[in-house]
Amino acid sequence: MEGRIAIVTGSNSGFGLLSVLELAQIGFNVMATMRDPIQSEDLLLQAGKLGVEHNIHIHQLDVTSEESIHNFARFLSKIGKIDLLLNNAGYAGGGFAEEVSIEEYREQFETNVFGVMRITQLVLPFMREQGNGKIINMSSISGRIGFPGLSPYVSSKHALEGYSESLRIEMRPFGVDVHLIEPGSYQTRIWTSGKKVSSRSLEKNSPYSFYMKAINAEIEAGTKSLGDPVEVANVVRDLALNKNRNFRIPVGKGIRLILLIKSILPWRIIEHIILKNLRIK
Template structure:
């Protein structure tokens, strides 16, 4: 992997931070992009721990801002002249019941999780196409395959990324550019921190959905002890980055493959009954 360049977005914490370290350990020079570079200390600390500081270049990038993307693109191309791997990881999870989520909140979710991914990818597609080489890894979620109540902004955004990635993979295959989806289940990241601001409306005492939202929150909270280590996902991403012919999808995490299998093969009425019973009828 010497002299190969990898871009990772959303690297101040979670999957992005761990993936940056793992790619650097594999020999990539990693352009670690984050919206607020004042939050770089955790990444630098981990880089020092594994003696890969020299392999990581931290850059500012707001995936929802066209000017920020342009400046980032110009810096990367001027400095390195190539991009071998792009990991689209930046994102957050919006929550709440549909009636109580504003259209602006839905748009904000899509600006980051969908349009941000598309915009950053479009910026670097020309260089990958001209190289006739590259790997784009989009961090999706089990939520891109299996819906869940109370999380519709996030789930809709991940379903969108799933379909978009399929189209992009078919378009870019003749040019030697690989497109891959990784679909994590529940891991110990801070992805829910922003979304809770939206969910607060459905947790308010005046909300007709309060009781149901509390049950969903309790279900998620009670499962936190079994959430996986983000390093597992990072290692999978780093492994995919080195593959010649990766598959399109990589589900990963406790119970993920079983959930996808059941969702795909059970009649909807039975699947619906299982979910409603598990969440609301305990």
């Protein structure tokens, strides 16, 4: 591969897919990775419409599989250069703390935290020896403030934020930039689909069923105001072009206000506001 080279994990949909397209359009050769390359059909279709399919290279990569990572590492050794890494692979696990199993928590961290660490360790030697590079970690507003019924996801994103802070300081002397993107609500279906919510929390006889109903109602009411995920991909593009040098980049409607409120109000007031919005006494 010639020119600038980028790696994007979780490229088959959402922020990952859109970011691959943005990076390809500004001249990057993008290694678009995903657990199942068969799911690349939509990405390649959109790339073809934009005329950038020649800049996109599909690779199998499961960030939770040592074998998959080892195979990808062997491929990277042949390239010998990496300019940008977007750690995007992840999912949102939900459920109430009493009902989420430790195994479910562990599964969440394997993807959202340890997966990021594994792939980052692959690219750091390349970037360090080059004396430059850019690592972008896809966090969330949930990495800055907790919400009920989302402790697996919230915990993993808080861990990612702490890891990224340390990583940024460590890599500054080597010319490697580290950034965190913190999106708000963007077209997610973790509650409506139920696929990543702890099964116990979905049972009708759960003692937290009133909470689940309130959260579902809040999400349903806010679906019309969800942002366009292209906004997040545009942030990735701007970071790649060095148009944004901030460490943390919150993006989405009302996100900056939420962060401002958290920075100035005591937690007892914040939790009162959250419960009031959910109409829970």
